[in-house]
Amino acid sequence: MNYEFTIIVPVYNEQECLPELFQKLKDYLQSSSKKSKVLLVDDGSTDGSPAMIKEFCDANEDFHYLLFERNFGKGAALKAAFDHIDTPWLGYLDADLQTYPEDFEILFSLSSKNDLVTGWRKQRKDTLIKRISSKIGNGVRIMFTRDHMHDTGCPLKIIKTSYAKKIPMFKGLQRFLPAMVLLQNGRIAEIEIPHYPRLAGKSKYNFKNRFMGPLIDCFAYVWMRKSYINYNVKEKNE
Structure with missing residues (x-):
């Protein structure tokens, strides 16, 4: 089939969320604009x-999977997915259903002029501690990356696959996707989306991996920004 869009869903111990996730995804595939x-x-x-x-x-031909042999982290899950995707566009969605797949359509409203579009969970349905730690983490990240995104950690994004495949692998990758597209001279945008409470399972995040981890990753990004190689081939013979 001529697929145009692949939705990536990293999963880590989310068995309680999966039945509803599967149904939400099936429903969206029936109505998706791509x-x-x-x-x-x-x-x-x-x-x-x-x-x-x-x-x-x-049992469902539009669904595929990769199973890791052990826990490598969300950044590794996304990079593995980028390496296996063959559609022009890819998207990213968390398994906890605090964002819904149908809201990819909101992001696609800006896709004609951008290479990455990320959601902005302006009205977050999280605990106070999670909201505060994420706000601090985003502020620190903006100082380092200058991507000017309010909510780069939002687990709802669409990216042109050609840009995603040029993003190098490192832990915490998901926090820097807009900045990594900017390094390729790509265009990025942000748009407000709905956010929903977690209905089942447990969050895998705490203050350490919401703030301290991203802070350390920022220094890795600064080094990468100085060393990043970006090129475009003008012409070649076959």
Whole structure:
């Protein structure tokens, strides 16, 4: 099939969320403005998630999976997905359903003039601690990256695959996707989207990995920005 869009869903111990996630994704594929498929990446889950993913994907042709041998982290899950995608556009969605797949359509409203569009969870449905730590983390990141995004950690994004495949691998990758597209002289935009409470399962984030981890990753980004190689071939012979 001539798919135009692949939705990446990293999964780590989310068996309680998966039945509703599967249904939400199936419903969206029926109404999506682009012919779409789904790539679920299990990041070494120790619950029933891998078995549920395999069973569902084997029964639904628009769904595919990658299963990691152990937990490598969300950045690795996204990079592995980027390496396996063959559609012009890709998107990213968390398995906890605090953002919904149908809201990709909001992002696509800005896709004609941009290479990456990210959501902005302006009205967040999280705990006070999570909101405060994320706000501080975003402020620190903006100082380093100058991407001027309010909510780069929003787990709802669309990216042109040609840009995604040029993003180098490092831990915390998901926090720097807009900045990495800017390094390629790409165009980025942000648009407000709805945010929903987590209905099941447990958050994998705390103050350490919401603030201290991103702070350390910022220094890695600064080094990468100075060393990043970006080029475009003008002409070649076959």
